[in-house]
Amino acid sequence: MNLSTNLAGIPLKNPTILASGVMGVSTSSMKFVQENRAGAVTCKSIGHEERKGHHNPTVYSWGQGITNAVGLSNVGVDDGTVLLKEMIDALEIPVISSCFADTVDNLARVAEKLMASKPVAIELNLSCPNTENDFGLMFALDPEATTRAVSQVKKIAGNTKVFVKLTPDASNIVDVGKAAEAAGADALTATNTLSGMIIDIHTKRPILTNKFGGLSGPAIKPVSVRAVWNLYNAVKIPIIGTGGINTGEDAIEYIMAGATAVGIGSGVYYRGIDVFKKITDEMSAFMEKEGYKSIEEMRGIAHKS
Amino acid sequence: MTGTKHMKHDKPLALPIKKIITESERVKTFVFDYDFPGEPGQFVMCWIPGFDEKPFGIIKKDGFGFMISVAAVGESTKALHMMEVGDMLGFRGPYGSTFNLPDFGSIALVAGGYGMVPLSFLAQEARKKDIDVHLFIGARTKEELLFKSWMEEIGVIIHPSTDDGSEGFKGFNVQVFEDFVTKHPPSFGHPHVERALRLPEGGPIKDLPFEGSTPQGGGMLSKAYTVGPEIMEMKVAEICYANNIPFEVSLERYMKCGFGICGQCCVDPVGWRMCVEGPVIDGEKLKQISEFGKYHRTASGKVEKYPWNKDK
Numbered sequence: 360m361n362l363s364t365n366l367a368g369i370p371l372k373n374p375t376i377l378a379s380g381v382m383g384v385s386t387s388s389m390k391f392v393q394e395n396r397a398g399a400v401t402c403k404s405i406g407h408e409e410r411k412g413h414h415n416p417t418v419y420s421w422g423q424g425i426t427n428a429v430g431l432s433n434v435g436v437d438d439g440t441v442l443l444k445e446m447i448d449a450l451e452i453p454v455i456s457s458c459f460a461d462t463v464d465n466l467a468r469v470a471e472k473l474m475a476s477k478p479v480a481i482e483l484n485l486s487c488p489n490t491e492n493d494f495g496l497m498f499a500l501d502p503e504a505t506t507r508a509v510s511q512v513k514k515i516a517g518n519t520k521v522f523v524k525l526t527p528d529a530s531n532i533v534d535v536g537k538a539a540e541a542a543g544a545d546a547l548t549a550t551n552t553l554s555g556m557i558i559d560i561h562t563k564r565p566i567l568t569n570k571f572g573g574l575s576g577p578a579i580k581p582v583s584v585r586a587v588w589n590l591y592n593a594v595k596i597p598i599i600g601t602g603g604i605n606t607g608e609d610a611i612e613y614i615m616a617g618a619t620a621v622g623i624g625s626g627v628y629y630r631g632i633d634v635f636k637k638i639t640d641e642m643s644a645f646m647e648k649e650g651y652k653s654i655e656e657m658r659g660i661a662h663k664s
Numbered sequence: 665m666t667g668t669k670h671m672k673h674d675k676p677l678a679l680p681i682k683k684i685i686t687e688s689e690r691v692k693t694f695v696f697d698y699d700f701p702g703e704p705g706q707f708v709m710c711w712i713p714g715f716d717e718k719p720f721g722i723i724k725k726d727g728f729g730f731m732i733s734v735a736a737v738g739e740s741t742k743a744l745h746m747m748e749v750g751d752m753l754g755f756r757g758p759y760g761s762t763f764n765l766p767d768f769g770s771i772a773l774v775a776g777g778y779g780m781v782p783l784s785f786l787a788q789e790a791r792k793k794d795i796d797v798h799l800f801i802g803a804r805t806k807e808e809l810l811f812k813s814w815m816e817e818i819g820v821i822i823h824p825s826t827d828d829g830s831e832g833f834k835g836f837n838v839q840v841f842e843d844f845v846t847k848h849p850p851s852f853g854h855p856h857v858e859r860a861l862r863l864p865e866g867g868p869i870k871d872l873p874f875e876g877s878t879p880q881g882g883g884m885l886s887k888a889y890t891v892g893p894e895i896m897e898m899k900v901a902e903i904c905y906a907n908n909i910p911f912e913v914s915l916e917r918y919m920k921c922g923f924g925i926c927g928q929c930c931v932d933p934v935g936w937r938m939c940v941e942g943p944v945i946d947g948e949k950l951k952q953i954s955e956f957g958k959y960h961r962t963a964s965g966k967v968e969k970y971p972w973n974k975d976k
Contacts, residue, residue, distance in 0.1 A: 382927035384965045391935025403927070403965070411963040415717035416709070418921035419756055420674035429920060432928075434966045561678035562713045562752045628925045632940075 360643035364654045366399075366620045367520050367545040367597050369453050369479055373398040373642075374610065374654055375635045378601050378624035379457035379482060379524070380404065380429065382632075386445045393452055397635040398620065401455040402446060404431055404484045405439035405473065407465050413489070414568040421557050424576030424603070425625045428489035428569030431459055436472045444476040455522065459484040461494040463504070467511040474519060481519050483508060486526035486551035488573045499526045499551075502538035509542035520545040522599070525586070527553045527579070532586050533593045540594045548599040548622060549586045553579045576625040577603045584616050591617025591659055605629045607641025614654060615661040672701060674923060676711045676754030683728075684749060688807050691778075692745055693723075693733040694753070700730040702758030704786035705914060705944040708732070709922040711754030712747075716740035719919050719939075721782035721891075722758055725814070733781050733810065759922045761944040763912055765789065769886035770796035772909075774841050774900045776892020777803070780810040782914055783891050791818045798823060798844070798885070802837030802892075806830035838899045841888075845907050887911060895972055898957035904947055911947040915956065918963055928965065931955050 362373040376399040382388045383403040392400055412432030419426065433439060436458075446454045456478035460466035470481055485499035485508055498504040505523065512521055523539040525532055527550040536547050552573025559566050583602030590598055600613030601622030610621045626634040651657050683695040700708065702722035710732060711717040718740060720732040736745040747753075763786050765771070771790055773783045780801060787797050797820040803809045804827045815822055823840050824832030833840050888911040890900040897913050904911040917929035917938040929938040932955045936942060950956060959969045969975070 381925050382930070384927040384961070385930055385932065385935070387932045387935035388927040388930035388937075389935070390933070391930065394935075409964045409966060412920075414715070415920060416676065416711055416754075417717075418923075418926055419676060419709075420923070422675060425925075427921075429926065432920075432964050434964055438966065559676065559678055559713075559754065562754065564713055566676055566711065566754065568716075625925065628921075628923055632924065632937075 360646050361653060362398075362639055362642060364398075364619055366599070367480070367522075369399070369520065371398040371453065371620060373635075373639045374614070374618075374620040375399075375638055376455065376599060376620050376622050377401055377635075378622035379455075379484060380427075381624040381627055383457075386442070386449045389446050389450055389454070391632065392635070393450055395633045395635050396639055397452060397623070399453040399455060400446075400450065401457050401482055401622075402443060403433055404457040404459045404487070405433050405436055405443070405469065406431055406459050407436055407461075407469055409433070409435035409438070416566055416568060419566065420576070420628065424574050424578035425628060426555060426557055426567065426572035426574050427552070428567045428572040430493075430569060431487055431490055436469045440472050440476050443473060443478060447476055447478065453479045455480045455482050457482040457484050457524070459487060459494075463498075463507045463511050466508055467515060470512045471515045474515065474517065478519055480522055480545070481512070481516065482522040482524055482548060483512060484524050484551070486524050486528075488526065488528060488552060488554040488571065489569050497526055497528070499524070499535055500529050502534045505535050506538045506542045509539050509544050513543035522546045522548055524548040524551050525590075526551045527582050527586055527602075533589050536590045536594050540596050544596060546597045546599060546619070547590060547594065548601055549590055550579075550583045550602055553582055575602065576629065577605065579603050580609065580612075584612060587613055587618050588616040588661070591662065604638070605634070607638045607643075607645055610638050610642055611645055611657060614657050615659070617659040617662065619658065672758065673756050676709075676717075676756050678752045678754050680750050680752055681747060682749065684747075687733060687810055690735045690737075690808070691733055691810060692736070693731050694744075694747075695728055695731040696755075698730055700724070700755060700758070702730075703762040704789055705763040705782055705912075706758040706760050707782075707922075707943065708755045708757035709759065709919070711756075712740050712744050713752065713754065715743045717754075719759075719916075719922065721785070721914075723781060723785045725785070726788065733778070735778055756922060759939050761940075761942055763889055763944050765793060765795060766886035768793070768795060770798060772798045772800060772841065772844070772885055772888040774800045774837060774888060774890040774892070774896070775802070776837060776890075776896040778810070779891030779893075779896075779914070781891075783889060784811045784814065786889060787815060787820050788818055791820065797821065800825070800837040800841040800844070802826070802896075804828065836896070838896055838903070841900065842903050845903055845909065885909065890914075894957055894960075894970065901947065901950060901956075912944050913947070913950060914943045915945055915953070916943060917960055920963075928961065928963075
């Protein structure tokens with residue numbers, strides 16, 4: 360079955376993309392993901408300076424999903440640019456470069472440095488829910504802040520596509536998505552994790568060191584599908600549907616809501632590192648059974664019925 | 665091996681400390697009244713509320729149950745040492761790969777420092793299968809030879825070494841192990857070896873046997889296991905390769921999630937996750953891990969060379 364798709368001019372052999380923050384620490388870990396048939400990979404967000412992130416506990420599963428507050432650990436943009444170049448050279452599939460910063464100016468600086476590695480696309484992580492104490496509120500809560508961030512980066516991006524990762528915490532994610540598109544974004548990633556909190560009643564305290572964390576996994580899938588559906592009606596740029604995708608059926612649900620590609624993160628925990636193989640096999644089986652010939656044929660189809 | 669009555673816990677399970685045993689000046693054992701699942705080589709992520717969450721090797725000592733043994737070396741482990749009976753810790757796991765024992769014969773365990781933690785549990789399970797266990801344990805001084813009396817009780821043959829010579833060989837356990845290995849080269853005339861060679865494919869014949877020694881006179885080492893500082897593990901690996909001894913090593917890397925998604929503990933160049941494909945790695949597979957004995961990654965993901973690594 361032909362699962363190829365075109366994401367903002369970037370050809371993908373299949374629509375599964377490793378989501379940022381998962382496995383994307385080193386070239387070796389990325390190659391391990393490629394071997395397991397991901398269509399593309401996103402590196403762990405790179406910021407201005409080296410960060411160790413929050414103290415553990417930073418990631419665990421609470422039963423209906425995963426919660427995390429890793430705190431944007433990364434090697435910093437100088438080493439990050441070298442690492443990114445190494446990943447791009449070593450991998451056959453597209454490497455999307457995720458980045459973050461505390462201010463719009465710093466974000467443009469980080470993005471500009473990353474350009475030296477000539478990434479095919481850069482994903483602006485405007486929506487990490489776990490660094491409010493360090494960096495203040497997420498840009499992606501606010502259409503205006505999003506406009507400023509995207510337009511600054513677009514000025515220096517050249518041929519590199521600019522993706523914007525949105526948060527389901529925004530009071531109106533569609534307004535933020537439209538603002539990103541108007542500022543020149545080439546694609547939207549919907550969505551990042553959903554902010555939450557889990558308290559252990561025996562020790563009488565939140566388990567994550569950061570107290571709050573981003574929820575991912577099956578529990579948030581309907582939230583992100585809803586976001587993709589609404590964005591699909593409001594913007595023309597492609598959408599990477601992300602949140603709780605564990606099976607081929609989950610991926611197809613997002614595509615029918617309007618997604619061009621799908622982000623896989625927690626699925627690596629739920630189904631193993633070969634989740635990409637499993638999802639693409641299941642997509643093929645479904646398409647064969649239902650008589651679909653291409654991803655394109657299914658895209659947004661739920662809006663028509 | 666040990667039965668698994670409970671499911672894996674991926675959310676920290678809060679357990680009160682049932683008993684605290686002071687093993688030495690630096691090491692305490694914490695015992696819990698809960699049959700936590702897990703096999704030798706696997707680890708738990710232990711949440712020390714208010715401080716940290718760290719991986720510790722699982723021990724399930726017969727008559728005691730699930731326990732962890734921890735040296736007070738950093739802020740969080742020092743905080744753990746201040747805790748009292750009834751205080752709560754959270755546990756996730758068990759995570760990671762397990763040691764694999766042969767069906768019979770003799771094995772060598774080479775334990776440096778707190779490598780004795782996972783290897784003690786392995787020694788217990790090996791003795792239950794009537795496998796002879798030679799333990800090459802090294803410590804700074806006599807008092808720090810962890811679990812010595814427990815190992816004696818279950819019939820482990822101990823070859824101790826200490827830095828100060830207060831017990832056993834004065835020097836490194838690796839030297840004792842190497843002496844032992846080189847003085848007892850492979851011998852195919854031994855009855856155990858002959859029996860192994862007669863077994864159909866898939867049996868212990870894969871584990872090239874060689875002759876070891878026991879107090880009873882003669883025996884067969886089927887495999888070696890090593891856990892400890894990486895420089896020691898590296899030396900043990902060299903000895904095992906040179907003498908055709910199958911072995912397994914437990915490789916420690918910085919961990920965040922413990923269940924295979926954060927990518928923090930992936931090793932070069934294969935990308936295997938030490939919390940899923942590891943921490944126990946077979947000697948043959950170890951050949952593919954080029955960073956072994958050379959460097960590791962810190963919490964930020966930055967590569968940090970080991971002090972003895974003079975490359976580049």
